[in-house]
Amino acid sequence: MHEPHPNGTPEPLTKDDFTAASEPFRLFEEWLKEAVTSEINDPNAMALATTGADLMPNVRMVLLKGVDAEGFVFYTNSESAKGEELAANPQAALVLHWKSLRRQVRVRGKVSMVTPEEADAYFLSRPRQSRLGAWASRQSRALDSRALFEAAYEDVNTQYPGEAIPRPQHWNGYRVTPVAIEFWHDRPFRMHDRIVFTRPSPEDPWLKTRLYP
Template identity: 65%
Template sequence: MANAPLTSDDFTESAEPFDLFASWLKDAEASEPNDPNAMALATVDPDGLPDVRMVLLKGFDHEGFVFYTNLESQKGREIGVSMKAALCFHWKSLRRQVRVRGPVERVSDAEADAYYASRPRGSRIGAWASKQSRPLESRFALEKAVAEYTAKYPLGAIPRPAHWSGFRIVPKTIEFWHDRPFRLHDRIVFTRSEGGGWGKTRLYP
């Protein structure tokens, strides 16, 4: 029943995870008070210690889930070493969660350029001014850097910094969780096969 309509409450018949994710994200956009595209991004540092932070999903399709960052940030450096990551979406208003795990790839320069150009001008300046994740001696130092780059690019296009781009998490597994009474939740995990198709398994809650 891959072509069956995806309702708000019944996802067990879906055979394709990205269409299901699109349906859930649409529901979240209508119900969540802030940032329905927020997701926890988990990485591992060179010593093997896990690390997690919230970022914003900026695009997804059947290839994977995309976000953008300073490549020299802590998360950028950690992904650069392992090229693996995990995501978790939690929509409290819907009592739903989606978990994603898989390898990571860089988006193309064309993709990064297009998204960077769509950002507010202040955000583009900020990408130049912020040495993300590194020690900052004072708030004034950051404001000074913003002023310097604002003066450098007063009008017209602002080029994308070479150290700023995007990552695509290419999922090997996508797990959907839906709250049910008495903690007897629904959990369905989709696993990508070597041929690119998806298998589906129900898990104990």
């Protein structure tokens, strides 16, 4: 943990802090751990940028639900706009911004689906109401009225009265396997710290570079 400034902002990381590890995931886990204690809401919230067959960029907020040496995992409806875009172009960019810490992490990489076993396990960990909602929502498609959505939810609630609610086949997890991870830390007068870890492919070792802000 880094000692805070008097105004509550953590001390900027030094070059040694940034380069202590040979790969970026340990540093990310440290930053995420600090964000959990300082962010008011959803420290795991991240912007997800995708492009479809038309190459028009699209971005929205999702929740990071897992991270390890294989990549960053989130879950969504595969029939949604982002699901269709990822099917057409399985690449994505992520941004996590922690205002309380004045830090940002950017990720770029290839996207693949998690295993059915991983998706099943996470789906079962969700609140019952969220699992029902995954069945009731035809995500990203036109909805004539809120009442129709609520009626669909009640239909699913009747169909699955207990806790045994199976995962819909259209509800899946996605893993962004990074080829670039950039760490940015705010400093006064735009003298920010920027360190980027890059690799040509997931099989290659990481390279570390300090960037001008």
